[in-house]
Amino acid sequence: MQSKLTDIELIAQTLGGNQSAYADLVKRHQRFVFTLALRFVKIREDAEEVAQDCFVKAYRSLSNFQQQSKFSTWLYSIVYTSAMTHLRKKRVATDSIHDDETFIQVADRSGSFDNNLAERKSRSRYLHMAIEQLLPDDAAIITLFYNGEQSLEEIAEVMNMETGTVKVKLFRARQRLKEKLERLLKHEINELI
Amino acid sequence: MSNIEEKLWAYIDGTCTPQEHDEIAQQIVQNEQLRLQYEELLRLHQEFGQLEPDEPPMAFTYNVMETIRAETALKPLKAGINAGVIRFISVFFILTIVVLLGIVIANMAGNGSIIHDAPSVHFNIDGTISQLFKGPLMKCFVLFDVVIALLLTDTWLRRRTRAAESA
Numbered sequence: 001m002q003s004k005l006t007d008i009e010l011i012a013q014t015l016g017g018n019q020s021a022y023a024d025l026v027k028r029h030q031r032f033v034f035t036l037a038l039r040f041v042k043i044r045e046d047a048e049e050v051a052q053d054c055f056v057k058a059y060r061s062l063s064n065f066q067q068q069s070k071f072s073t074w075l076y077s078i079v080y081t082s083a084m085t086h087l088r089k090k091r092v093a094t095d096s097i098h099d100d101e102t103f104i105q106v107a108d109r110s111g112s113f114d115n116n117l118a119e120r121k122s123r124s125r126y127l128h129m130a131i132e133q134l135l136p137d138d139a140a141i142i143t144l145f146y147n148g149e150q151s152l153e154e155i156a157e158v159m160n161m162e163t164g165t166v167k168v169k170l171f172r173a174r175q176r177l178k179e180k181l182e183r184l185l186k187h188e189i190n191e192l193i
Numbered sequence: 194m195s196n197i198e199e200k201l202w203a204y205i206d207g208t209c210t211p212q213e214h215d216e217i218a219q220q221i222v223q224n225e226q227l228r229l230q231y232e233e234l235l236r237l238h239q240e241f242g243q244l245e246p247d248e249p250p251m252a253f254t255y256n257v258m259e260t261i262r263a264e265t266a267l268k269p270l271k272a273g274i275n276a277g278v279i280r281f282i283s284v285f286f287i288l289t290i291v292v293l294l295g296i297v298i299a300n301m302a303g304n305g306s307i308i309h310d311a312p313s314v315h316f317n318i319d320g321t322i323s324q325l326f327k328g329p330l331m332k333c334f335v336l337f338d339v340v341i342a343l344l345l346t347d348t349w350l351r352r353r354t355r356a357a358e359s360a
Contacts, residue, residue: 019258026254034249048250055257056264127240146241152208167208171199178237 007071014062022062026055029072032148033079039139040083041090042132050086054078069157076148076158080140087136123185130180138173145170201231205238 005013005024013021033054038047058078065074131139137159144150144158152170156163203209204217221228250256 019261022261023254023258026257030249030253030257031246034253035246038247047247048253051249052253052257052260056260059261060264123240124243124245127244131244142241143244143246146244147246167203171202174202174237174241175198177241181237 008067011062011065011071014059022059025071029075030055032072032143033075035147036076036079036140036143037083039131039134039143040080040136041086042136046086046090050079050082054082057082069154072148073150073154073157076144076150077160080158080160083136083140126184127177127181130177130184133180134173134176137169138176141166141170141173142177197227198230198234201227201234204231205235 005021007025007028010021010025010028014025030051034047034051037050037054038044041047041050054075058075065071131142134142140159141155144155145152150158152163152166155161155170156166159166161169200209200213200217204214207214209217221231
């Protein structure tokens, strides 16, 4: 069961030496932190490592949290920095997938793609697949805006950018996501025919 | 970049000015094609909003807390010592040295030699040592030491033989 205390109250308790208060904070934010890390690094195991690392880093510098922004915004900025460092270290190819060959490879990557017709019809599933195909920055902006409930100003703070830049990037990310979703659904219709 | 699409997204997000908002609202009502485009974007917006975040592994919180606990336990002792205690010890020693120096300087004669006579100490070393080795307690202590030394030598020799055999 999750704590009813606010993030600030849990932080105060953690700084007072109560480690279980921090465990509550982790439980509260782990899904979004993990999802955001996954949008950047694309591999579940790597995302788990990055997300875990973020919570440890956040714990270490919790006393430096000035409370000028939401705790989630501060935490997501750590995720962004950690994920970027991880990508730089691993030199993962982060190019967006444009050619059809790779596009089909990604579509086929989902385990029971050809087996479960009902599942294939799920638009949400295709939306997830389309997000997986986006550039890390685009996927992260979409996730922060829709999942993380962050405003354009907060996303700008997380990604260390101007609000105007984030606005343009969000527009482009949504356009690309729309295109990829359409391509995936078109591919599905062609397969059904 | 489609300018009208950008405006429609701003309208949906509520990030446009009140004047722009009114203009777009009017255009949506008047222009059938624009209305369809708006409805499509709005549907996408709602779909994006319903995206479920991914689930981390079950033991995620436990793993994070274990890492933190391990880090806290590995914290060097130096970081755990109260700085106040160190300061107190330093002040004590500095004061002692200063007081001793003060005494020495105060007892110095004009030509630099110290006037103070040091107390003479007499040790009866010969008698004490000979008595020590005669006692039964000392004999037990020496016997115990010899046994320990033999045991340790035996362990060391066994280890050496085993290492030689495995090599």
